[in-house]
Amino acid sequence: MHLKVRKRKGEVVRKRLLDLGVLDKSRRILKDEDFLFIPVLEEIDIPDAEIVWMNGKGIKRKPFSLRESLKGKLTENELKIAPKSFDILGDIAVLEIPEELKDKKGIIGNSLLKTFKNIKVVAAKKTAVGTEFRTREVEIIAGEQRTETVHREYNCLYKLDVSSTYFSPRLGTERMRIAKQVRDNERVLVMFAGVGPYAILISKKSNARVYAIELNPKAFEYMKENIRMNKVDVVAINGDVRDKVPKLGKFNRIVMPLPKDAGDFLDVALPALEKNGVVHFYDFSHNVDESIEKLRGICGDLGYKIQILDAVKCGSYSPGIFRICVDFRVI
Ligand SMILES: C[S@@+](CC[C@H](N)C(=O)[O-])C[C@H]1O[C@@H](n2cnc3c(N)ncnc32)[C@H](O)[C@@H]1O
Structure with missing residues (x-):
């Protein structure tokens, strides 16, 4: 069933049919020299248009999910x-x-x-x-x-193996949020660096001196390859942050992307922080207040007073539990 209508009235009638819910979206609109034949789901009375019966043409649509x-x-x-x-x-x-x-x-x-x-x-x-x-x-x-692939994010390329290295494509926006805060000439430390996404993006967007430490030897090898591939200058270190950080001097900014256990490494991170330096601390919890309270508690026990600069939800971990990042400085 189609509605035959003069071409110049076609668009107005199509919209009217759409509003009325009688446009048949599964079939194509056909035409000859003067008329459009708009597929409809039921007989309908529209001025200057008549119902005609003809063979229709289905629309083949690819599934989108x-x-x-x-x-x-x-x-x-x-x-x-x-x-x-x-x-x-x-x-x-x-x-x-x-x-x-x-x-x-x-x-x-x-x-x-x-x-x-x-x-x-x-x-x-x-x-x-x-x-x-x-x-x-x-x-x-x-x-x-x-299981190996190359992922592109904000014009950076990351080679990785989905079974032997950690990488989450959902964190791209969060990595950019951190990278945007970095000022030129900062010394930046990325703990728990994985295949290098924080370190490489930060280095690409600034002329900061970036250090990246990763424990997993396979992730470390990919990080080195990614540093070369993205033509950035990052000092990549393979090992445990607990052993490596004390040998590297002080930093203006420290990124701690290990939400499950970052709290256990604040005793290593805080002594390595320059005066007025900033820490990006990741945590899994119900809300930002819970993470801030936990952070204040650990820092207090270690003898540090902190000032919270920002705290954001940057993903979800399980129902009701979120990935939180708290940005803070020691005062
Ligand atoms: C959650 S992943 C984050 C990886 C990367 N920052 C990213 O966003 O894709 C944490 C990484 O920390 C590494 N890691 C865990 N404990 C570590 C330690 N004590 N010292 C250095 N790296 C560690 C793991 O091997 C893993 O690659």
């Missing part, structure tokens, strides 16, 4: 628990498949590959982030058999 692409491939109940979201690191999609859908992982992985052409590998999380390297095991469920 993983769940939508799975329609017809999974049952209604399976669809309800299918993954809604996934992370993209370079050309690798990383997602969590619920236990009940484990035997459907091939269908889910291949559906992702077909829907999103920029994805070449689909990896399912096998374990939670654990170990002191903050890595997790993954299983390749579709696409090329590899």
Whole structure:
């Protein structure tokens, strides 16, 4: 069923049909020399237009979400628990498949590959982030058999391995928030540096002297490669911050991106801080006040009085628990 209307009136009528909810969006608008034939869902009386019956043409629309692409491939109940979201690191999609859908992982992985052409590998999380390297095991469920990729963020490139190094694409905005605060000629220390995203971005955006310490030898090797690839000047150090920091002198700014345990390393960080120096302290908690209280407590026990400069929620960790960053200086 189509509504035949003169071309010059077409747009007004289309909008009217849309407002009335009777425009059939699954079919194309057809035309001849003088008229448009607008597909409609029901007979409707519109001035200067008449209902005609003709063969319509469907609109083929690509599915735009993983769940939508799975329609017809999974049952209604399976669809309800299918993954809604996934992370993209370079050309690798990383997602969590619920236990009940484990035997459907091939269908889910291949559906992702077909829907999103920029994805070449689909990896399912096998374990939670654990170990002191903050890595997790993954299983390749579709696409090329590899776990290495190059991720682009704010014009920087990060080579990484999704199974043997930590990297979260969700922290890009937070890394930029920190990088924007760095002033030229500062000495900056990035503890827990991973494959180098904080250190490299800071170095790219300023002429600060940046030091980056990482414990995981594999992440450290990637960091060195990323420093070369991004043509920045960062001093990369492999080892435990507890051993390395006391040998490096004082810093104007210290970044502590280890939310689970950063509090255990404040005794190492604070003696390395220049007068008026700033610390970016990461924590997992319910809200910024909880993190500030915890921070004040630890610093107080260590004999330091602090001034809070800012405190932000910069991601979520689990239901009700957030990644918080508190920026502070010692007074
Ligand atoms: C949460 S990840 C953050 C990585 C990186 N900053 C990022 O944002 O992608 C924490 C990193 O700290 C490293 N790490 C843990 N304990 C450490 C220590 N005592 N000394 C140095 N690095 C450590 C881990 O190997 C891991 O790569």
